[in-house]
Amino acid sequence: MNSLEKPTIKAVFLDIDGTLISFKTNKIPESTQKAITSLREKGIKVIVATGRSINSLDHIKHITFDGFITFNGSYCITTEGKVMYKTYINAADIKNLVSYAQNFPLSYSLMYEDKVEINDATPEVVGMYGHVNLPVPPIHDKENIDTDHVLQANIFMGPEDEKKFMQSIMPNSSASRWTPLFADVNHGGISKSTGIKQFCDYFGIDISQTMAFGDGGNDIEMLKFTRIGVAMGNANANVKEIADYITDDVDNHGIESALLHFGVL
Structure with a gap:
């Protein structure tokens, strides 16, 4: 500059x-x-x-x-x-995220234009929303998830696991973070x-x-x-x-x- x-x-x-x-x-x-x-x-x-x-x-x-x-x-x-x-996150990446969390312990949120949903309310999730003075979102219906219109996801994992997870589970998306607790995930780039x-x-x-x-x-x-x-x-x-x-x-x-x-x- x-x-x-x-x-x-x-x-x-x-x-x-x-x-x-x-x-x-x-x-x-x-x-x-x-x-x-x-x-x-x-x-x-x-x-x-x-x-x-x-x-x-x-x-x-x-x-x-x-x-x-x-x-x-x-x-x-x-x-x-x-x-x-x-712009929305690639739907395949969201489907991969949901599938992964059904088999391994991972908390996440899905953020839409008109709502935010989470898959569980662990102490870490509740604490994060309290930290930014926001209400804890409702838990989504696992059988009725809109995977096509997610603007952003939050994945609750440490930075040491993020790179491998993103490469294998959400390869069309990008992750960034402001806390070790979770990463923001958006459409790639x-x-x-x-x-x-x-x-x-x-x-x-x-x-x-x-x-x-x-x-x-x-x-x-x-x-x-x-x-x-x-x-x-x-x-x-x-x-x-x-x-x-x-x-x-x-x-x-x-x-x-x-x-x-x-x-x-």
Whole structure:
């Protein structure tokens, strides 16, 4: 990437958990809310980029954004509700996942446009949803699973088992993770950068005029893709390694600090 001095930024992309929302308070810091308002008043687009479902954004609905990249780039929608992009996981991969879990102990969730379902509610699964302040989804009917319209899956396994599993069970899909507990799985090649491309085209913004904030493994492609990729102070080590700048953590005005540092605010 070229020099980061005095960038002209026209779009800022923000992860939710650990970036917008604190894991400690489950709230968006006041400094971040004010920063978002200031950005939009300056005509800078502010777009959410999350691994969450489009239906799991209640925690941020009190703030006005310019668009939403959800399911790690698999489903992009404007503030007005226009679906800009949507892509499903290969149905054969989902069938393989379901079949595998019927024979081996594996927890998973299947995320659709209008619902999320899980195959069991282990303490790990319940704890994960509690960690991000979301209700535990219902358990699906194993005899009536829609394998054609899954936008994202979560597989509850450690990183040491992920590569072999993906190669043998879900070879047409890509995995990313922000926690050792589980991986997000999307259609092969999809990442948050997919959504960034969609919104840059939609708003007529060049990628050299973009900035992104994140803290987890599913943010890496996004931070590498934008002009300035900012890792939160609470980010995972592998995220900090690829970031252009490391700011303070979410609870210590990290977003505002980085925006001020680069003269965007």
